[in-house]
Amino acid sequence: MNPPLLERDERVVMVENASYRWACQVLSFGLLMDAVYRSWVRHESTWDLLGLVIVGGGVAAAYQGNNRILGRRWARTVGAAAILAAVIALLIVLFRR
Numbered sequence: 001m002n003p004p005l006l007e008r009d010e011r012v013v014m015v016e017n018a019s020y021r022w023a024c025q026v027l028s029f030g031l032l033m034d035a036v037y038r039s040w041v042r043h044e045s046t047w048d049l050l051g052l053v054i055v056g057g058g059v060a061a062a063y064q065g066n067n068r069i070l071g072r073r074w075a076r077t078v079g080a081a082a083i084l085a086a087v088i089a090l091l092i093v094l095f096r097r
Contacts, residue, residue, distance in 0.1 A: 024060070028053050
């Protein structure tokens with residue numbers, strides 16, 4: 001006999017979404033750590049892995065923007081992160097020589 005079906009209420013949807021968030025973070029940071037290892041230890045190109053991380057974040061941002069849930073705080077945070085990333089990348093390039 002099959003077990004009774006679980007009703008899908010707000011709590012079930014919230015737990016599912018939280019699990020997807022954790023899974024996405026584990027995959028993204030795992031890809032980033034793999035890119036760091038490949039770059040620093042094996043001296044290989046990592047554009048494919050970094051591209052996956054960037055495209056994954058872009059897809060999530062595009063979906064949220066399409067559903068109009070992004071605000072000014074999000075824009076400020078993304079802008080600050082982009083500037084910080086550019087400065088760190090510039091410093092790495094300058095001091096790597």
